[in-house]
Amino acid sequence: MPELPEVETICRGLAPLIIGKTIVTIETSGKLLRQPVPLDEMRAALPGQTINAIRRRAKYLLIECGGLLIIHLGMTGNLGVFTAEQPPGKHFHARFCFADGQELRYHDSRRFGRIAFFPAPSATAEQQFFAACGPEPVDCDAALLAEKCRRLQTPIKAALLNGALIAGIGNIYASESLFRARIDPKLAASALTLSEWRRLLAAINEVLNEAIVCGGSTISDYVNAEQKSGYFQMHFTVYDRAGQPCQHCGTAIAQTKIAGRSTFFCPKCQGENS
DNA sequence: CCCAAGACCTGGCGGC
DNA sequence: TGCCGCCAGGTCTTGG
Numbered sequence: 001m002p003e004l005p006e007v008e009t010i011c012r013g014l015a016p017l018i019i020g021k022t023i024v025t026i027e028t029s030g031k032l033l034r035q036p037v038p039l040d041e042m043r044a045a046l047p048g049q050t051i052n053a054i055r056r057r058a059k060y061l062l063i064e065c066g067g068l069l070i071i072h073l074g075m076t077g078n079l080g081v082f083t084a085e086q087p088p089g090k091h092f093h094a095r096f097c098f099a100d101g102q103e104l105r106y107h108d109s110r111r112f113g114r115i116a117f118f119p120a121p122s123a124t125a126e127q128q129f130f131a132a133c134g135p136e137p138v139d140c141d142a143a144l145l146a147e148k149c150r151r152l153q154t155p156i157k158a159a160l161l162n163g164a165l166i167a168g169i170g171n172i173y174a175s176e177s178l179f180r181a182r183i184d185p186k187l188a189a190s191a192l193t194l195s196e197w198r199r200l201l202a203a204i205n206e207v208l209n210e211a212i213v214c215g216g217s218t219i220s221d222y223v224n225a226e227q228k229s230g231y232f233q234m235h236f237t238v239y240d241r242a243g244q245p246c247q248h249c250g251t252a253i254a255q256t257k258i259a260g261r262s263t264f265f266c267p268k269c270q271g272e273n274s
Numbered sequence: 275c276c277c278a279a280g281a282c283c284t285g286g287c288g289g290c
Numbered sequence: 291t292g293c294c295g296c297c298a299g300g301t302c303t304t305g306g
Binding site: 001003005008034037059072073074075076110112161163170171172173216217219220221222262 | 297298300302
Binding site for chain 2: 032034075076108109110111112151152153154158218221259260268270
């Protein structure tokens with residue numbers, strides 16, 4: 001579900017709802033997410049703490065609250081602020097109850113998400129957590145990416161999904177960015193010229209920024225911190241548009257699988273020598 | 275070493 | 291209507 005724009009949208013939406021709130025209690029469903037939820041550690045450190053800040057890094061949310069709470073939403077994770085009276089949803093997994101009666105809740109039907117916690121956060125702990133994580137798209141350098149991919153035979157579409165190379169890009173925005181840059185998703189990453197890397201990086205940042213302005217993309221279940229849908233899906237040029245005409249040339253959008261993931265592209269605009 | 279495939283989960287959809 | 295297979299926004303591990 002959530003790629004960089006969706007996580008960024010949730011981050012911005014949650015900030016005014018949770019900053020300054022004091023955590024009183026924490027409860028979980030007891031079900032396993034990708035990793036066990038560190039309930040004991042959180043209960044030992046968080047009650048009485050105030051939330052000072054929320055930020056995003058890659059597809060993770062970082063909540064500074066004395067300790068550092070790191071939350072990944074997986075495919076179907078959702079965070080929102082509710083009142084204590086509102087019954088928890090079917091896929092409730094964690095809640096952080098505040099002194100004012102409101103609570104931050106985490107729901108996740110597929111349970112691919114993750115909640116990690118550092119009781120005494122240090123820059124070092126955070127650095128270690130993100131040690132293998134690539135730079136934010138906005139911080140990427142085309143020449144450096146080209147150099148890192150010099151021997152990478154994997155298709156560029158698959159490379160974009162590798163968070164160690166560049167952070168935050170998921171399956172939707174990989175296809176959308178490659179279309180905007182007019183680059184064939186099947187092209188080996190090593191085959192991109194420097195000018196193609198520049199074009200691609202610019203396209204990625206444009207697409208991500210436009211999606212953030214739209215509040216992200218809602219395919220089936222993504223909602224923001226206010227439980228409202230995004231609308232960047234109205235602006236998809238290729239994703240989930242197989243068979244429909246390319247908005248640029250009218251050719252039918254094609255669908256294929258790259259590294260096991262559905263990939264959408266215009267065979268003409270993103271063809272051999274476009 | 276590199277890369278594709280599989281695994282982890284639940285739910286929704288199309289086909290029969 | 292119901293059952294079945296397939297598909298889905300993401301990582302992580304396995305194995306060829």
